[in-house]
Amino acid sequence: MAYANPTLGDDAAFGSFEEAGQVKKLRAPYLIYFGDVADAAHAKTGLGLIQWRSRLCAGQMRMPGCRIDGGIREMCIDDALESGVKSLVIGVAPSGGTISADWIADLAAAARAGLDIVSGMHARLTSFPEIVAAARQSGARLIDVRTPPANLPIGTGEKRSGKRLLTVGSDCAVGKKYTALSIEQEMRARGWDADFRATGQTGIMIAGSGIPIDSVVSDFLSGAAEMLSPPAPETHWDVIEGQGSLFHPSFAGVSLGLLHGSQPDAMVLCHDPSREFLLGMESPQRLHMVSATENIEMCLRLARRVNENARFVGISLNTKGFSDAERAKLFDQYEAETGLPVADPLRDGVSKFIDRLEKERPE
C-alpha cells in the first residue's frame, strides 16, 4: 500500500473508502442513528461524529421519544438512499453496550436496503439473526468497530518513515482523543499533511478507520499500533489517539504497547489538574495522580527505546470548572514546571503545540 493512506477528513468528498492494509474503513456519507436515546452523555458517539466530521454526516434518524438532536437533516431510510448514504452509524452507547431490541427493526431495514451498519457496542451485530439475514440479502457489511482486524502482526520495533505525534495521559478520560483531533485539525489548517489515527470506538467512527487497541490480543499490541500508523512520506504526520496511562494499573500495558508501536516523534501530555485520584482508583486503592513531570519523564524513557528523538511539545490541560484567574495560575505553574506550552484545547485550541512543533520542524 506504500504511502497511500487516505483518511477521509472533514474536507473530503462523499464516497467510498479504498481498503488500505487490513484496517477496516467505513463508507461515508453516514446516517446517524440516535434510536430512543434520552441524554447527550449516551449519544456522544453520534454527536462527536457530527462535531468532527459534519460533512460526512448526511442526516440523522430518530425514534419517537428520542431527546437528542444532532442538528442535521432528519431522514428515513428512503431519504438516506436518495442522498447517497452508504452507512448507518449507531450514534448511541447505552450503559452496558447492548443493542436495544427496539432498534432491531430499523437496523434490519437499513441493512436490507444495502446500508452498512456500523456499531461501537460490546454486543456484536452478528449476534442478531434478523440483522444478519438482512445484510446477507443485500450484501451490506456489518461492522463492529470494537472487533480488531484479523491477522495482526507482532511488533517489530523497526523504524518507519514519516512523523508521529501521540497524545498520552496521566489518567483515563483526560482528553486524549479530543486533543488529537484538535491537533489534526490545526495541522491541516496550516496546510500540513496530517491524519488522525483512532484507537477507540468513538475515534474510529470519527476517523472512518482505526484499531480498537484495547480489544487486541496482548501479544499483538505493539504490532497493531505499528500497523495503525504505517510508513509515510517524511513530512506526513500521524496524530495518534492515546489510551490509558503508564501509571494506571488497569490499562498501563495497553498504554505501553501503544507507545512502543507508535514510535512517537512528538507527544502531548493530557492532564486533569482537578483530579486527586486516578479514575476508578478512588477507593479502596486511593491511588494518587502522578505529577506531569513524572509522567513526561517516564513516557520519554520508554518512548526513546524505539525513537531516540521522542520529545514533548505541550501539555493539554482540562480546565473545566476553573476561573480565568485560576487558569492563568495553572498555566504558569505547568509551564514553569515542564518548560512546555500549556493549553486547554476546548478553550484555547492547540496552536501553541503546533507552534512548538513548527519551531523544531525540519525545513
Next chain:
Amino acid sequence: MAYANPTLGDDAAFGSFEEAGQVKKLRAPYLIYFGDVADAAHAKTGLGLIQWRSRLCAGQMRMPGCRIDGGIREMCIDDALESGVKSLVIGVAPSGGTISADWIADLAAAARAGLDIVSGMHARLTSFPEIVAAARQSGARLIDVRTPPANLPIGTGEKRSGKRLLTVGSDCAVGKKYTALSIEQEMRARGWDADFRATGQTGIMIAGSGIPIDSVVSDFLSGAAEMLSPPAPETHWDVIEGQGSLFHPSFAGVSLGLLHGSQPDAMVLCHDPSREFLLGMESPQRLHMVSATENIEMCLRLARRVNENARFVGISLNTKGFSDAERAKLFDQYEAETGLPVADPLRDGVSKFIDRLEKERPE
C-alpha cells in the same frame, strides 16, 4: 474460593483438581504424548513436564519413528486407563504449532476412552471434528491451554493479601520460567507455602493451571494477572512466571500489565550476559540489551505504583558457555553493580535468592 488455591505440586497425590475460580485446571495423572517427534527441542513441553512434575506423569505414548524418550513407562491407552490416567498431554510443539494429521487417530482414541486432551498448540483441538466427536461421546474435556479463561475482569489495582515473587527479564527467553520453577522448588524444600503461577503454555502444563497472558485481550491484561495470584494467607508465596521485558518493544505491554497485576513484593531479574541485541531485534533494528541496573530501576518504579514494598532479591544469570573463571568474574561484576545475590539456577540453584528473602522475611 477464599484461600483454597491448591496447585498440584511435585509431591501431590494423583487425583483430579478442584476447579478454582475461573482458571482451568488440568486433571492428573498424565499420559505424555510424544507422537513422532524427532528432536528434544520440539519435545520440551513433555520433557519439561516430566522434569518438573515427574510424579504426575504416569507414562508416555510414542508413535513408531519417535526419537525422544522421556524415561518413563511406555503406555498404550488401555494401560493408561488401568493406571488411572486422567489426561493425555501433547508434549510436542512442532514449528507452526499445528496438530499433525498423523496424531488425530491417537488423540481421538484417547478422548473416546474418556481422557481429557491437553494441547498447547496454536491450532485448536476443537477444530478437529474427529476429536470433538470422540470427546462429546465420552464427556472428556478438550483443553487448549493457549485459550484464556472467559469473563476476565479489568484490573483493579487493589492490594491483595499474601506474598508474590515475579521473575522479570531483560529480554525474552532468558530463563524466567525456569527461575520461577526453581524458586518454587527451593521454597517448598524449606517448608514454605509456595505456588508456581504459570503465564505461558509450557508453564501452564507444568503447573496444571494458569493463564496464557499473551493471549488475553489487552483490556484485561492486569485483571488476568490479578486473577492468577488471588488473595492468600500472609505467609503464602505465589511465584509468578514473567513474560517478555519492559524494554522489548514487541512485548513490553504484556510485561507491564503482568507486573501491575502481580503486585510483586519481590522480583528476580533474569538476564543473559552473552546477548548483545534483544531477541528478534538483531537486524535491522540492532536494539541493544539494556543494563541490569536500568532494568531493575524501571521495574521498581513501575511496580511501586501497586506495591510500595517491591524490591529485587536476586539476579538469575544464564552463564551457559562461560568458563568457571568467567562465571566468577561475571558474578562479582553483577553483585558489585546491583548489590544483589547472583546465581545461575541451572548450575547453582536459587538458594541465594531465598536466603536474601529469608533475611527480609517478616517473623
